[in-house]
Amino acid sequence: MPRIVFTQQLRRFTEVPEIxxxxxxxxxxxxxxxxxxxxxxxxxxxxxxxxxxxxxxxxDGRRVHDRLSLADPLSAESTVHVLQALSGG
Structure with a gap:
């Protein structure tokens, strides 16, 4: 089954279970x-x-580029990492 992992930054705001x-x-x-x-x-x-x-x-280590439909395929072994992007210079 695909696993979704949220980074620690989001834990400051809400519970982020691995799914x-x-x-x-x-x-x-x-x-x-x-x-x-x-x-x-x-x-x-x-x-x-x-x-x-x-x-x-x-x-699976590749950044999602379609930020609208989020239709990227997942395999049974996929891992999805969700994190806050850093910006600035």
């Missing part, structure tokens, strides 16, 4: 995490359901 999901695409796996903790949704997605600007998601 095993049977989902085949990223959006469905994130929904499983939101079902476990509904407060996560507001930290990860904006009002249109798109990935927030300050959030980065990696599937």
């Amino acid at each position: 095993d999901s049977g989902a085949g695409v990223l959006r469905a796996a994130l929904e499983d995490a939101f079902n476990a903790n509904p407060r996560l949704r507001g930290y990860i997605l904006d009002e249109q359901g798109h990935l927030r600007q300050h959030v980065a998601v990696f599937v």
Whole structure:
């Protein structure tokens, strides 16, 4: 089963459980995490359901580039890392 892991930065704001999901695409796996903790949704997605600007998601070590549909495929062995992106100079 794909595993979703949230970084420690998000723990300052809400509970961030690691989730095993049977989902085949990223959006469905994130929904499983939101079902476990509904407060996560507001930290990860904006009002249109798109990935927030300050959030980065990696599937099997590759950064997700489609921040709108979140349709990246997941395999049974996939690991999804969700973290706050750093910005600035």
